[in-house]
Amino acid sequence: xxxxxxxxxxxxxxxxxxxxxxxxxxxxxxxxxxxxxxxxxxxxxxxxxxxxxxxxxxxxxxxxxxxxxxxxxxxxxxxxxxxxxxxxxxxxxxxxxxxxxxxxxxxxxxxxxxxxxxxxxxxxxxxxxxxxxxxxxxxxxxxxxxxxxxxxxxxxxxxxxxxxxxxxxxxxxxxxxxxxxxxxxxxxxxxxxxxxxxxxxxxxxxxxxxxxxxxxxxxxxxxxxxxxxxxxxxxxxxxxxxxxxxxxxx
Numbered sequence: 001x002x003x004x005x006x007x008x009x010x011x012x013x014x015x016x017x018x019x020x021x022x023x024x025x026x027x028x029x030x031x032x033x034x035x036x037x038x039x040x041x042x043x044x045x046x047x048x049x050x051x052x053x054x055x056x057x058x059x060x061x062x063x064x065x066x067x068x069x070x071x072x073x074x075x076x077x078x079x080x081x082x083x084x085x086x087x088x089x090x091x092x093x094x095x096x097x098x099x100x101x102x103x104x105x106x107x108x109x110x111x112x113x114x115x116x117x118x119x120x121x122x123x124x125x126x127x128x129x130x131x132x133x134x135x136x137x138x139x140x141x142x143x144x145x146x147x148x149x150x151x152x153x154x155x156x157x158x159x160x161x162x163x164x165x166x167x168x169x170x171x172x173x174x175x176x177x178x179x180x181x182x183x184x185x186x187x188x189x190x191x192x193x194x195x196x197x198x199x200x201x202x203x204x205x206x207x208x209x210x211x212x213x214x215x216x217x218x219x220x221x222x223x224x225x226x227x228x229x230x231x232x233x234x235x236x237x238x239x240x241x242x243x244x245x246x247x248x249x250x
Contacts, residue, residue, distance in 0.1 A: 022113055025051055027061070027069040035130040035155070035247035036068045036121050038114070040139030042161075043079070043089045047071035050136070057231050064240070066249040068126075072114065077106070090142040098204050102165045110142065111150050118151055132246055134158030134190070134239075136231065137200060144208075147187045149173045156246040158190040158239060161197055161229055163204035170208075174215045188218035190242045192235045194227025 025047040039062075041050035051071050054062035063069065076086040080103075081096050091106040122128055132155045134143045140162030147157035148170045164170055177183040189212055193205035202223070209221045222238055 022075065022117065023047060023073040024117065025071040025073075027051075027063060027071075029064060029066050029068055031065045031249070033068050033126075034066045034250055035064075035132070036070060036126050037064070037243060037247070038070045038072065038118070038131070038133040038135075038143075040072060040090065040114075040133075040135030040142050041074070041088075042135070042137030042139050043074075044087050046088055047073040050139070053231065054236065057233055058236055059233075062236065062240075064243065064247075067243070067247055070117065070121075072117065074110070090138050096199075098163055098165050098207070100165065102168055104169060107142075107145055107169075111145055114142070114146060115150055118146075118154075128153040129155050130247060132156045132158070132243060134160070135162075136160040137162055137229065140191075144168075144170050152177070152186055154187050156190060156242070157187045158242065159205075160192045160231060160235065160239070161194060161200050161205065162191070162208075163200050164208040166207075168208075171211065174212070174217065178215060183216045186217050188220070188246065190220045190239060192222045192224065192238070194224045194229070196226050197229045199229040 039050060041047065074088040074090045076088050077092070078084045079087040079089050080092050080094055090110050092103040094100045094103060118131060121131060128151060133146055133151070134140060134157055140159030141164065143157050144159055144162065144164060147154050174183065174186065177186055189209070191205065191209050193202050195202045209219055213219045220242060222235065224232060224235060227235070
C-alpha cells in the first residue's frame, strides 16, 4: 500500500510569492502529441511518487499513445494538521474534515501556480479543451478547484479518493454557472472512491459527487467495496478509458 501522508522536505520558501517553479515530470507520448493530462499527487507525495505508484498498480507505465502526461510536485509548506510540520501539500487544511472552512488563501495561490503550467500548454498549441486534469486525494481536490473555478474549458476533471468541504468555493462557482445558464458547459467529472477508505470517508466523496450530479454536471462515479485509501488496477483501467473518451486521438 502506498502511503500518502509521509513527510518529504525538499525546500521551503518563507515568502510564498517567491516560490520556485513547480517541479514536473513530463512523459511524452509515443505518437504525435495532441492532448495533455495533468495528474496531481496526494499530500506528502511527489511527482515521482505518484508516477511510480501508478506503475506498481498497473504493472506498466500509466500512459497514452497521443497524450502528454504531466506529473507535478507540490512544494513543501507547513501543514496545520501536522502541527505545522513541512509536507508536500497542494494547500493547507484547518482540520481534516469537510465540516470546516477551506484554507482558501493557500488553495488560490496553488491554483494560480498550476494555472501557469496549463497556460503554458495552451501557448504551446494545446487548447484547453484538449487538456484534462485530476489527481488522487488532495490532488483530486486541487483538480476540482482548478477545473470548476479557474479552467472551466478543460476536457474533463477526475478525482480519486477525494472530497470537498461542505461550503467549498467550488459550489459557488457551479451555482454561478447555473445562474448564468452555462452549467452544462462545465467539465465532466470522473470520480472513484473506496468504501473501505479509513482516511477520506466514502460518504465525503459521495456527497460532492451527488452535489455535482444534482447541479447538472455530467458525472461518472465508481465505488469499490474493499478499496482503502489507495488505487487499484480496475479503477485505473476505468480512468484510462474515460481519458481516451475525453481526449481521443485526432
